Amino acid sequence: MKRREFLRNVSLATAGTIGFPYILPSGRMFAQTTDRMADHVVVVLFAGGVRQQESVLQRYLADSQNESIEGNIMYNLLAGATPNDKVVYGTDSDRPGKDPIPQILTTPLQLQGTLFREMRTSEVIHYNGLNLCVQGNISATQGLKQQPIFPTVFEYIRRHVGVPASKAWFVGSGIGNSIPLLSYSQNEFYGQAYGANFLAPLLTFGEKGFRHLSRAKSYHPEYELSPMEEMKVFLDSSFGRNADVITGINNTEEERYEISQFIENLFVKTEQRQVIQPLVRDNGDLKTIGYACEVLQQFKPTLTVVDLEEVDVCHGSFTDYLRNLHRADHAVGFLWNYIQTQIPEMSDNTILIVVPECGRNLHANPIKDENDWFSYDHSDLNSLRVFGMMAGPGVPQGLAIGQEGVPVGMTADIVPTVADILGVKDEVINQGYLYEGARSLFDRI
Amino acid sequence: MNYFYLYIFLLCLGACLVSCQEREVDFVYQLNQADVSASEINKNQEKTLEQYISILHANLFQKALSADELVELRDCMTSIGDKELGKQMIVSNFMNHPAIILPTKEDMRTDIDKFIKDTFRRFLIREPTEAELAYFRNLIQRQPGITPELVFTAFAMSDEYRYY
Numbered sequence: 001m002k003r004r005e006f007l008r009n010v011s012l013a014t015a016g017t018i019g020f021p022y023i024l025p026s027g028r029m030f031a032q033t034t035d036r037m038a039d040h041v042v043v044v045l046f047a048g049g050v051r052q053q054e055s056v057l058q059r060y061l062a063d064s065q066n067e068s069i070e071g072n073i074m075y076n077l078l079a080g081a082t083p084n085d086k087v088v089y090g091t092d093s094d095r096p097g098k099d100p101i102p103q104i105l106t107t108p109l110q111l112q113g114t115l116f117r118e119m120r121t122s123e124v125i126h127y128n129g130l131n132l133c134v135q136g137n138i139s140a141t142q143g144l145k146q147q148p149i150f151p152t153v154f155e156y157i158r159r160h161v162g163v164p165a166s167k168a169w170f171v172g173s174g175i176g177n178s179i180p181l182l183s184y185s186q187n188e189f190y191g192q193a194y195g196a197n198f199l200a201p202l203l204t205f206g207e208k209g210f211r212h213l214s215r216a217k218s219y220h221p222e223y224e225l226s227p228m229e230e231m232k233v234f235l236d237s238s239f240g241r242n243a244d245v246i247t248g249i250n251n252t253e254e255e256r257y258e259i260s261q262f263i264e265n266l267f268v269k270t271e272q273r274q275v276i277q278p279l280v281r282d283n284g285d286l287k288t289i290g291y292a293c294e295v296l297q298q299f300k301p302t303l304t305v306v307d308l309e310e311v312d313v314c315h316g317s318f319t320d321y322l323r324n325l326h327r328a329d330h331a332v333g334f335l336w337n338y339i340q341t342q343i344p345e346m347s348d349n350t351i352l353i354v355v356p357e358c359g360r361n362l363h364a365n366p367i368k369d370e371n372d373w374f375s376y377d378h379s380d381l382n383s384l385r386v387f388g389m390m391a392g393p394g395v396p397q398g399l400a401i402g403q404e405g406v407p408v409g410m411t412a413d414i415v416p417t418v419a420d421i422l423g424v425k426d427e428v429i430n431q432g433y434l435y436e437g438a439r440s441l442f443d444r445i
Numbered sequence: 446m447n448y449f450y451l452y453i454f455l456l457c458l459g460a461c462l463v464s465c466q467e468r469e470v471d472f473v474y475q476l477n478q479a480d481v482s483a484s485e486i487n488k489n490q491e492k493t494l495e496q497y498i499s500i501l502h503a504n505l506f507q508k509a510l511s512a513d514e515l516v517e518l519r520d521c522m523t524s525i526g527d528k529e530l531g532k533q534m535i536v537s538n539f540m541n542h543p544a545i546i547l548p549t550k551e552d553m554r555t556d557i558d559k560f561i562k563d564t565f566r567r568f569l570i571r572e573p574t575e576a577e578l579a580y581f582r583n584l585i586q587r588q589p590g591i592t593p594e595l596v597f598t599a600f601a602m603s604d605e606y607r608y609y
Contacts, residue, residue, distance in 0.1 A: 165527075175523045183526050198526025212521045216537040223590045231599035234580055239488075239605035251527050260530055 036423040037394040040350040043305045043414060044332055045133055047126065048312035049378040050356040054325060056117055056387040061086060064318065064364065065373045073326045076105045076333025077354065077389060088319050088371065089326040091280060097323055101280050104333035111398050113391025114445060118402040119409040121358050124383040127177050129357030129411065134182050134305065136415030137435040144178050148185035150433040153415045155190035157303045160424040166255040167302040168196040171292040173284055173309045175200045184249065195249040197259065201291030202284055204263065205270045214267045262298050278334035283324055285310045289331035293338045300345045303418065314360060318373040351392030351421050355411055359383045386411060388441065396445060412438040488608035494519050498535065501601055504567055505539050507546050536601045540594055548593045557585050568600040
């Protein structure tokens with residue numbers, strides 16, 4: 001394909017995207033059942049297992065280490081005064097963690113939107129908890145290394161809203177714990193053809209990625225790519241089996257070209273240390289959020305799901321858990337601020353949803369860290385307690401719903417909530433795959 | 446004396462063996478020879494990521510990939526959701542590797558048919574059909590910019606190469 005021809009095609013495709021409705025596989029031309037509340041949704045899986053006690057309840061060391069020090073270490077998300085003693089969660093200076101990271105959002109997300117103080121999950125294992133968030137349900141047979149059984153939120157949105165592949169992204173903190181599998185399900189009516197573009201930037205742009213991916217050649221579109229494509233098309237027609245249809249997530253050639261250029265540019269930016277990054281970037285979640293901002297900036301996706309996981313260090317170090325919880329808050333604050341200030345197309349047109357995939361135990365395990373503080377696993381009833389938060393156009397501001405002992409909402413609500421925002425709630429619910437009690441969080445307000 | 450009898454015995458044994466062997470005759474019946482090889486129709490199993498990477502490496506470097514490198518390459522491909530794109534990037538990186546074994550452009554153009562047949566055998570483990578041979582022959586003759594690298598990349602990215 002000649003460069004001019006390629007550019008023309010891209011322009012036509014873009015014009016088509018804007019000007020014409022999608023003809024959906026279901027045969028429907030116009031998918032929306034109701035008006036959209038926003039054109040973009042960003043879901044942050046505030047994952048790794050977050051205790052209510054140190055997050056929304058703001059009890060710092062009071063409910064974990066038998067020290068009567070309370071306070072809020074997530075001041076981008078939550079309103080509340082910070083701890084005034086034994087501060088270990090900040091950046092290092094003369095004492096490790098002494099300096100809290102400066103607040104990014106002058107108005108915490110809690111006051112910009114709606115806080116669900118006490119939600120529930122039914123899963124205490126990371127992968128299952130994440131599955132519940134992206135499927136809106138979970139099968140009893142769902143296990144690790146197994147593609148989701150029910151359709152994921154990506155598939156619903158791509159199929160029922162008619163979103164192209166490059167407008168649905170799943171940015172993962174890594175490839176462990178079967179995380180990449182969450183980008184599409186094994187459901188026969190949805191599946192890979194409606195999956196999200198997955199990216200685990202810490203790996204792609206890490207040491208291994210540089211070693212094996214960064215030397216990719218840029219072929220000349222007219223003299224090299226075009227004949228190469230011609231040969232491939234001929235071979236494929238001889239073979240008579242279109243593997244792309246069978247195994248691909250249906251990025252068009254133009255989308256694939258854009259993604260490959262995006263990745264190529266990110267290798268250069270990574271090498272030159274020009275990737276978007278928060279002020280503090282001393283853990284994986286903060287770096288991941290920077291790359292997620294790059295994805296948002298480039299593709300302006302309809303749906304983006306970002307997975308964080310660093311707080312899971314709580315199995316062996318409570319101090320590091322507090323540090324990473326503080327950083328996850330910094331990451332979300334940075335992300336929201338970046339959308340509002342650096343991406344005009346998404347500013348005031350994006351709804352942010354934040355939810356942990358599971359909580360952590362009420363009682364500690366026997367492991368003590370460097371501060372003699374006990375660690376926490378996730379296996380008891382306290383691990384089923386989580387919070388949730390939404391902000392953006394149409395979300396009631398300054399509202400806090402539910403309290404300890406009076407839960408409102410569940411993590412399975414995320415899927416119908418996203419569908420609600422994008423105008424396809426009824427269509428998604430009517431497919432019959434969601435947990436029977438799952439509802440849009442807007443319907444719980 | 447003993448050596449004399451042994452010599453006679455071996456001589457007789459050899460004569461017996463030679464006289465018992467039936468001469469093989471190739472009957473042609475005025476038809477051309479036809480090689481029987483695997484057809485692409487039988488390729489219905491998709492290669493796993495690991496199989497794809499290790500076979501690709503063997504095809505391009507003619508040596509096995511170390512286990513460590515295989516795991517690293519698999520991880521890199523897993524980090525990108527679009528598997529087609531991941532494969533493109535891996536192939537392209539291999540093509541940029543100094544140890545890659547590629548025929549020169551001159552080799553390719555000196556005997557185009559041989560190059561095409563070798564490429565089919567290397568990547569698709571079969572002979573090209575006459576139509577395939579003619580297509581590639583014409584393409585290579587018509588377009589001077591075609592290099593073995595471009596041909597190899599097209600084969601490595603083809604749907605048939607993903608199956609066995």
